[in-house]
Amino acid sequence: MTYDGDTPKSGERTMADRATLRGSRLGGTSFEDESGIEFAPRQLVTYDCANGHQFDIPMSAEADIPFVWECPRCGAASRQRDGSEPESKFEKPVRTHWDMLLERRSIPELEDILSERLELLRTGAIGPAHLHRRGRSAPKSKKSA
Numbered sequence: 001m002t003y004d005g006d007t008p009k010s011g012e013r014t015m016a017d018r019a020t021l022r023g024s025r026l027g028g029t030s031f032e033d034e035s036g037i038e039f040a041p042r043q044l045v046t047y048d049c050a051n052g053h054q055f056d057i058p059m060s061a062e063a064d065i066p067f068v069w070e071c072p073r074c075g076a077a078s079r080q081r082d083g084s085e086p087e088s089k090f091e092k093p094v095r096t097h098w099d100m101l102l103e104r105r106s107i108p109e110l111e112d113i114l115s116e117r118l119e120l121l122r123t124g125a126i127g128p129a130h131l132h133r134r135g136r137s138a139p140k141s142k143k144s145a
């Protein structure tokens, strides 16, 4: 097992490493000129600032484009021009079953229904007693144990 804590692996740089290090590495490595450097594929992403500024941010073609970028002029949150807002689908208020129930019934109605059902439950018309009544009406079939 080799321990390579100090030695940088030359062939395995990520896109981000290459982008940030391409200037500083020039001294140590023998690049003939700038055109010999292999750049990661780039794209310009346009952002619209809330205060009317617009700017382009060069990004790696493989990067996950952030939908919001800080405006370099005023610092306001800026939205990607052609982007789709990723959070929008999560911002919907979550409707619980209770919410949906309240859209159809008022609380007094629900209380009526509840007492109605409780009454049926007590009389054995619904609920576990109802399910077990068949066994109770024919007790001899269960006596085998």
Ligand SMILES: [Zn+2]
Pocket (backbone or CB within 6 Å): 049, 050, 051, 052, 053, 071, 072, 073, 074, 075, 076
């Ligand atoms: Zn701005």
